[in-house]
Amino acid sequence: MSAGVVDHGTMRLALLTLVSATVLAVAIAVATAIGDYTIGLGTVSLAITNGLGLSDADLPPIEESVVWDLRLSRALVAALAGAGLALCGAILQALLRNPLAEPFVLGISAGASTGAVCVIVLGIGAGSLTLSAGAFAGAFAAFGVVAVLSNGATSGPNHTILAGVAASQLFNALTSYIVTTSGNAEQARNVMFWLLGSFGGVRWPDFQLLLVIVPLGLALCIYMARALDAFTFGDEDAAALGVPVGRIRLALFAVTAVMTATIVSMVGAIGFVGLVVPHAARFVVGPMHMRLLPACAIIGAIFMVTADIVSRVIVAQQTVPIGVVTALVGVPFFAIILYRARPQA
Template identity: 55%
Template sequence: MTTALRTPRARSPRSAGAVRGAIGLGAGVAVLVTSVAVALTIGPADLGVGDAWSVVASRLGWGTTELTPLREGIVWNLRLPRTLLAAVCGAGLAVCGAVMQSLLRNPLADPFVLGVSSGASTGAVVVIVLGVGGGALSVSGGAFVGAVGSFALVLLLSQVLGGTTDRVVLAGVAAMQLFSALTSFVVMTAADAETTRGVLFWLLGSLSGADWADVGLCLAVLALALAVCLGYGRTLDAFAFGQDAAATLGIAVARTRLVLLCVTALLTAALVSSAGAIGFVGLVLPHAARALVGPGHARLLPVSALAGAVFLVWADTLARTVLDPQEVPVGVVTSLVGVPAFVLILYRTRRMR
């Protein structure tokens, strides 16, 4: 009587990829948590990771803290909401960039290609300089209204021009130029020097005014948008082969594009209304994520979110400490890093043609 020897079953490429993706996500979460914890300790006040944790645990009812009320307030009311908002904004902008680049089949697309940032800037400037709203409309509210208005104009123009992907991009460029001109006109004609400086700081991106309300709102919008985008993950994979190929697979191209454009535009509007226009995060980080996990959106979107969160946490930490006590707009820091990466992307795109 003979017995058959059983050989171990080879692991399929799909399961191997899932394992690598899970390991990558776990590592990314660990890096993000560590980055947030360390960022809380950096600044003029002498605080350690243990001090920051004791404050958080105390606020959540898990223990007590021996820090003074002043130092406790620095952690809970200043640094923690700012750091968390940086993580949420970085994650949201990176997710929007990944979706836009796949949806428009343009490696240089970013969350602001639809003119959302320019519209938000105009809305914020109108509230700050002209006092529109009579105090009932905050700067964030004005920025959100302006962003949504700009996106509505882009949708209208793109439909009038034909509704193709190229027309959407061209309509976004037109809206961007229009609202940028309106912003400049309002600032130059109605703002004094001090107001102009404050407006400029906001336009370049700033997390200095972050509070828990901003964190809660942006986190809720990010969670909803990420869930929708992940639900369209396979559809976005199909868009990589072109709209015609996606249509032959039974995908409703026009409806899918409209849904995802609206989701990314609303997420961008919420983020910009809270933190201003922070450039290059949505352009650069999705490319870094693709280099790590490939083009499949089931892994690309979460990894892009984690990469964007970690990047912006450290960019904001550098922005608030490098010239202490003076603060640098975080958009300046992201641009200094993003411009060389942008040039590299252009170079690689040229070589692929």
Template identity: 55%
Template sequence: MEAVPVRAVTWRGLWLAPVVLGMTVLAGTAIGETRLPFVTVLRTLANHLWGAGYPVDGIEAGIIWSYRLPRAVVAACCGAGLALTGVVLQALLRNPLADPYLMGLSAGASTGAVLVTVAGLGGGAISMSLGALTGAVLAFGCVAVLARAVSGDVGGGRATQAAAAIILAGIAGSQLFNALTAFIIARSANAEQARGIMFWLMGNLSGIRWDDVGACMAVSVAGVALCLWHRRGLDAFTFGADGAASLGINVRALRGSLIAATAVMVGVLVSKVGAIGFVGLVVPHAMRFLVGARHDRLVPASALAGAVFLVAADVISRILVPGQVLPIGVVTALVGAPAFALILVHGARK
């Protein structure tokens, strides 16, 4: 078996990424429930970024700078991070249906976050992000143990059985942790808390402020850097764990570091915006169709497309129903569920 050729990251055309991302964030800042002139958006940004001193209404400036802009930035970071988790899980597990939502990571992170915020686990000493991270790691551990018990080691003609077992175990884990979350809410939350939490669990960026930007941006940028650093290893997993080991990849170390990074990203992002499904499933497949399966191109393309996709979904969630903001998970599911069906049909035909 020949080794996968390793090339440097293709930078040609990559200069468009910050332009596209900047235009997307600007669109997410300009479009919302309240109609604001585009020139007001530009003047507000100029005032805060460069001290331009343009006359702008204080309320409109507050909506743009304190509400819409951080919301758009966090949506972009979450979209990029969730898309990367899909790329990593699909590569390591060799399963086109693997993503943090279907694998139970999002459900586990939600349970951990709710335990901290509603049930008061840790007595205030544990942050919501740490609770979500712990829940995500625990959920993935449960799914891995269940899948291994069902299918055994991958290989020996059992790869198809193992791939199906992983997805089924992920669905079982998701249902388990979703049930635990519902039980905690019913047991510990009052009616107003329950309503707010259930809205948050479907994906909600309404409470995002500038304090939330740093953590989301840090995990997303670190995730992109880590995936690009390990792009050769991700390519090698195309041949399976044994094939990757024969190509000189330290399979256990690579899998452990990338799974840990995935759990951290999911935990932090879910603690900020709730469980948003299908981003990690739809975006990597779309980008493989456009740029191919090589991870030196797939990683930056998926991160950019995930950012654009989630900002667009957030805009749609604010304007689809006049006078009401929908959970962003509703919009992503409307796109992701049909895409999930197409992937299933395509996989069955292959």
């Protein structure tokens, strides 16, 4: 009987994995094909195999360049960004024991915004500091503030959340002050577009960096999956089970900070992915983190690639910031979570 149950569960998981991988591949193919200049899926396939050196098909140079140099890298970055943000959301919801936790609860997004504004508006770095580098520095500055305010790994979940709120307010205020006192209308528009998220400027070097950061972060988190399961019952219970609470919490916070800071520095602040996707993944595979974390990664990738497609087709001849699309899905879902989490009379 037990063997049959195990076999049934294994087959179900394998089927879900196969279906998810297929859906993701189709979403990436569609994202690569559509745009101001639509390209057929057959041409897309040949352009990709040409780029990988697996074929030598004769294609129009402009179509091959659009597919390989622009759209494919964008779709792959979107997939990895979605996977990383969803993964971070699942980790923080376990560590903080809060269903509303997401990657930006630590103030990292606000810090990245301040760093980006310093480069765009104030010109810090005099051309030697890129927008991504400035955003990354700002993100880690915010993480440092949270670490100081929350006393590192020794504080409880509520203390950490309050520290993140304080850091977010601080860096949001700095961003607003810099834009209103030093920026012109064009700079303010550029800042606003970046704050809402965009994949328009990503290229292969961005994908190569995320291809290292996100899978490595996933592997580290899966390695600590049992500790994450223990954290959901509270620090005292986790310690009773032999989990080194302080060390594991600090390590997982660092992993989420690196992944979030890297993603935000490339594509801006894209909200609600880390909030919505972990709950959807729990509905599909359950709460055990050994299954939940990979599920979050692949569902997050599908969600982000799909959102990027919608952002390019929802308004003719115009790309809507990706954060607007994710918010249209995330806000109603957020309201449902709040309703379900309300105190019972």
